[in-house]
Amino acid sequence: MEKRLNIVGGGMAGSEAAWQAVNMGVPVTIHEMRPGVETFAHKTGDLAEMVCSNSFRSDDDEANAVGLLHWEMRAADGLIMEMADRHSLPAGGALAVDRDAFSAAVTERLRAHPLVKVEPAEITTLPDDGTWIIATGPLTSGNLAEAIRGVTGQQSLAFFDAIAPIVYADTVDMDTAWLQSRYDKGETEEERTAYLNCPMTRDQYEAFIDALLAADKTEFKPGETAGYFDGCLPIEVMAERGRETLRFGPMKPVGLTNAHQPDVKPYAVVQLRRDNALGTLYNIVGFQTKMKYGAQTEVFRMIPGLEKAGFARLGGIHRNTFLNSPTLLDDRMRLKTHPHIRFAGQITGVEGYVESAAMGLLAGRMAAAQILGRDLPPPPPQTATGALIHHITGGAEAKTFQPMNVNFGLFPPLTDVKGGRRNRKDRYKAYTDRAKADYSAWLAHVPEPA
Numbered sequence: 001m002e003k004r005l006n007i008v009g010g011g012m013a014g015s016e017a018a019w020q021a022v023n024m025g026v027p028v029t030i031h032e033m034r035p036g037v038e039t040f041a042h043k044t045g046d047l048a049e050m051v052c053s054n055s056f057r058s059d060d061d062e063a064n065a066v067g068l069l070h071w072e073m074r075a076a077d078g079l080i081m082e083m084a085d086r087h088s089l090p091a092g093g094a095l096a097v098d099r100d101a102f103s104a105a106v107t108e109r110l111r112a113h114p115l116v117k118v119e120p121a122e123i124t125t126l127p128d129d130g131t132w133i134i135a136t137g138p139l140t141s142g143n144l145a146e147a148i149r150g151v152t153g154q155q156s157l158a159f160f161d162a163i164a165p166i167v168y169a170d171t172v173d174m175d176t177a178w179l180q181s182r183y184d185k186g187e188t189e190e191e192r193t194a195y196l197n198c199p200m201t202r203d204q205y206e207a208f209i210d211a212l213l214a215a216d217k218t219e220f221k222p223g224e225t226a227g228y229f230d231g232c233l234p235i236e237v238m239a240e241r242g243r244e245t246l247r248f249g250p251m252k253p254v255g256l257t258n259a260h261q262p263d264v265k266p267y268a269v270v271q272l273r274r275d276n277a278l279g280t281l282y283n284i285v286g287f288q289t290k291m292k293y294g295a296q297t298e299v300f301r302m303i304p305g306l307e308k309a310g311f312a313r314l315g316g317i318h319r320n321t322f323l324n325s326p327t328l329l330d331d332r333m334r335l336k337t338h339p340h341i342r343f344a345g346q347i348t349g350v351e352g353y354v355e356s357a358a359m360g361l362l363a364g365r366m367a368a369a370q371i372l373g374r375d376l377p378p379p380p381p382q383t384a385t386g387a388l389i390h391h392i393t394g395g396a397e398a399k400t401f402q403p404m405n406v407n408f409g410l411f412p413p414l415t416d417v418k419g420g421r422r423n424r425k426d427r428y429k430a431y432t433d434r435a436k437a438d439y440s441a442w443l444a445h446v447p448e449p450a
């Protein structure tokens with residue numbers, strides 16, 4: 001019997017996965033539902049369509065984690081990067097592309113490959129046998145989403161993200177903030193100090209509410225809100241419902257004592273919860289928002305202790321189908337309960353064109369290796385690809401898991417390079433040098449027989 005890899009979804013992840021597999025000699029069928037079945041965001045029947053911006057973000061592979069991911073995908077002969085480079089547009093330090101030429105070129109290259117078949121069909125059930133990658137993205141069709149929910153459970157597949165901003169722990173001012181869980185709850189010292197707390201006076205709270213109400217917001221796109229529910233209200237919508245709503249909600253000061261001023265009761269408290277096992281990232285609890293990015297940094301830096309905060313990612317609420325990968329997937333991107341099925345792309349809980357394509361690259365190589373009787377381990381967490389896969393399949397907190405962009409907060413910290421703003425450039429260079437060496441070694445490694 002022919003050993004074929006089946007890929008559902010010919011987007012950023014599915015296209016890259018297919019390219020990697022055929023380059024390893026494994027035949028591939030891409031099952032793509034467009035243009036027969038449409039989504040609210042895609043406009044064409046092409047593979048790898050860019051649904052919104054035409055930017056692959058920073059191309060700086062020495063000081064930026066996305067730029068480093070570009071470097072790694074180029075080193076692995078990635079199709080998405082090759083076509084993005086070929087159809088790039090002038091955009092300063094960013095990699096912007098001519099979107100139509102880019103997706104037409106990806107489509108043409110894959111359709112012309114003798115080992116690739118493109119089947120125009122919506123897949124509506126999870127297959128019982130064969131080797132599969134599901135890369136159906138944030139707008140996975142309803143039928144397939146229901147089938148996935150059938151095997152993962154209701155709570156393990158989300159239809160919206162509700163992303164609270166994530167802050168680099170080492171940019172919080174600990175002369176103002178302190179570590180404490182509400183009512184000192186927890187069995188261990190680690191649990192009793194699980195949150196970072198930022199106190200506010202009455203004047204600071206009132207000014208913060210004014211800024212929230214005045215900030216620029218983005219709107220939902222037509223067709224995007226189906227299924228949106230009250231449980232993830234944006235923080236500014238809570239503030240619109242009454243000036244005190246937040247003080248009785250996510251900013252309530254009860255059960256907390258300011259370690260720096262124990263006698264002064266804060267009027268409100270902003271809490272940040274640890275977001276990864278490394279303890280390098282903290283999310284601002286309950287602060288999902290539709291504020292525009294520029295407004296977010298301005299408003300959130302009004303919070304005492306966060307005046308100089310660095311944001312690993314800003315908040316948002318979007319239509320987004322994604323798995324609770326930390327509980328469902330193993331480190332080879334396989335569904336633990338159905339190991340013949342891998343997931344790749346945004347549905348695994350990464351966010352962005354580049355991150356989605358990178359997860360496709362990895363899943364394509366892993367699946368092809370498996371078909372060839374080999375076992376390919378993921379790249380080490382010191383690399384951008386490795387940091388992402390380790391985060392979504394293990395490092396992230398499963399209970400609060402939300403989609404993640406690549407950022408240096410996901411990397412194991414460097415012990416021999418000084419922290420602080422002044423040393424940032426050296427630190428990023430050290431991260432990217434270490435990643436490039438480790439990624440090159442991973443690429444050169446020949447997978448062991450399974």
Ligand SMILES: Cc1cc2nc3c(=O)[nH]c(=O)nc-3n(C[C@H](O)[C@H](O)[C@H](O)COP(=O)(O)OP(=O)(O)OC[C@H]3O[C@@H](n4cnc5c(N)ncnc54)[C@H](O)[C@@H]3O)c2cc1C
Binds near residue numbers: 052
């Ligand atoms: C509205 C919107 C705007 C976005 N804007 C940006 C942005 O500006 N920049 C950015 O970096 N990221 C953006 N993203 C996030 C994300 O990175 C992109 O959506 C990216 O394309 C995800 O790649 P993917 O391969 O996982 O999914 P996609 O590129 O969406 O590919 C999934 C493919 O699967 C197909 N499919 C779905 N269900 C089935 C099925 N049952 N059977 C067969 N085929 C199926 C779809 O038609 C699609 O072609 C946006 C997302 C959305 C929803």
